[in-house]
Amino acid sequence: MPISNEFFKGFYKENPVFKLALGLCPTLAVSNSLQNAVGMGAAATFVLLCSNVIVSLIRKGVPKKIRIPIYIVIIATFVTIVDLVMAGFAPDLHKSLGIFVPLIVVNCVILGRAEAFAGKNSVAYSFIDGLGMGIGFTFALSAVAVVRELLGSGKLWGFPIMGSGFEPVLLLILPPGAFLTLGLFVGLFNWLDNKRTTA
Amino acid sequence: MKEILKLGGILMLVTAIAGAALSMVNVITKPKIEEQKRLVTQRALVAALPTADPDSIEAVTQNDQLEYYIGYATAAKKKIVGYAFIAKKYGYSSEIETMVGVDTTGKIIGLKVIDHKETPGLGTKIEEIRYGESSPYFQDQFINRTIDNIALDKDNGEIKSITGATVSSRAMTESIVEGFKRLEQKLDGFKKPITTQEQVN
Numbered sequence: 425m426p427i428s429n430e431f432f433k434g435f436y437k438e439n440p441v442f443k444l445a446l447g448l449c450p451t452l453a454v455s456n457s458l459q460n461a462v463g464m465g466a467a468a469t470f471v472l473l474c475s476n477v478i479v480s481l482i483r484k485g486v487p488k489k490i491r492i493p494i495y496i497v498i499i500a501t502f503v504t505i506v507d508l509v510m511a512g513f514a515p516d517l518h519k520s521l522g523i524f525v526p527l528i529v530v531n532c533v534i535l536g537r538a539e540a541f542a543g544k545n546s547v548a549y550s551f552i553d554g555l556g557m558g559i560g561f562t563f564a565l566s567a568v569a570v571v572r573e574l575l576g577s578g579k580l581w582g583f584p585i586m587g588s589g590f591e592p593v594l595l596l597i598l599p600p601g602a603f604l605t606l607g608l609f610v611g612l613f614n615w616l617d618n619k620r621t622t623a
Numbered sequence: 624m625k626e627i628l629k630l631g632g633i634l635m636l637v638t639a640i641a642g643a644a645l646s647m648v649n650v651i652t653k654p655k656i657e658e659q660k661r662l663v664t665q666r667a668l669v670a671a672l673p674t675a676d677p678d679s680i681e682a683v684t685q686n687d688q689l690e691y692y693i694g695y696a697t698a699a700k701k702k703i704v705g706y707a708f709i710a711k712k713y714g715y716s717s718e719i720e721t722m723v724g725v726d727t728t729g730k731i732i733g734l735k736v737i738d739h740k741e742t743p744g745l746g747t748k749i750e751e752i753r754y755g756e757s758s759p760y761f762q763d764q765f766i767n768r769t770i771d772n773i774a775l776d777k778d779n780g781e782i783k784s785i786t787g788a789t790v791s792s793r794a795m796t797e798s799i800v801e802g803f804k805r806l807e808q809k810l811d812g813f814k815k816p817i818t819t820q821e822q823v824n
Contacts, residue, residue, distance in 0.1 A: 501641040512655030
């Protein structure tokens with residue numbers, strides 16, 4: 425498989441959120457504004473990229489029996505780094521993402537890629553896989569967030585977009601709005617898939 | 624047995640490397656995080672003492688322990704407009720820290736939660752700003768109150784507790800009352816006109 429496929433599969437064919445249904449918890453929780461979504465996406469991408477590279481580098485030396493604890497230690501280390509750096513340099517983002525920054529440790533996208541891909545593939549491929557999956561995850565989060573922020577608070581990236589006559593649909597920035605929007609996106613992706621295979 | 628030792632050894636090596644890497648990152652980020660904390664305190668002080676000149680607010684310490692802050696009307700520090708103290712009490716899952724500002728007659732003029740890690744969706748409502756409003760509705764209830772009428776509705780007071788977050792509401796309310804009492808003691812009571820600087824040091 426050409427290496428470019430490994431990159432682009434993360435957007436559509438194997439999009440972690442819409443297709444693999446991984447990492448749904450942060451997608452639901454921090455997609456209430458585009459800023460949060462991009463911040464979370466960037467943090468998760470960084471962790472994914474680093475953990476994929478390290479896991480791939482040491483894949484031959486890791487005993488099979490303890491690979492999961494080792495992967496978790498590696499992931500947790502990078503998450504802590506992100507947490508510390510964010511607290512020091514982007515305190516507002518750190519505050520609005522709150523508990524979901526440390527929770528990147530248990531984001532299944534990251535352990536999933538370490539186990540399913542980086543543990544079996546070369547460093548270059550793992551790097552591209554991490555980058556593609558990370559951007560795909562950010563894309564999914566942002567897609568949900570754009571809909572929710574625009575309709576739920578009439579803003580985009582914190583700026584008022586909709587005119588003053590627009591009545592925000594409060595439901596959309598509340599948790600049910602996350603489920604509704606995500607469900608509709610997953611449906612859209614499946615529908616596109618069906619159309620492609622039957623055509 | 625030999626295998627267990629080998630696996631344990633490898634795990635230990637991995638965690639040791641991770642720990643070393645983290646301590647290096649910590650060295651770099653620690654001063655930055657502390658600087659951010661200082662800024663948070665600074666912003667909380669401005670919120671707690673809205674009538675004071677932000678540059679005039681100074682800390683009063685005793686034996687290197689922070690006692691309270693004093694805010695003056697101008698940077699020249701002639702007329703005291705109020706005091707601020709940090710109220711702390713353990714809530715449901717964390718210590719709730721609030722900066723509270725009172726004027727010279729003992730009336731709360733501003734407050735801001737500095738730090739807490741309460742349950743998202745429940746305890747975090749102590750800081751929640753309702754849609755279309757500009758300040759947190761729970762904290763707004765404290766404004767203009769004196770020590771005599773700060774109590775939660777569940778304790779026969781007037782402050783409406785947050786549904787599903789009684790513990791956090793109560794912790795914050797009680798911490799403010801306790802901090803208030805401490806401040807009153809330190810100042811030897813309110814209502815005395817305090818215009819000079821002598822009690823500062």
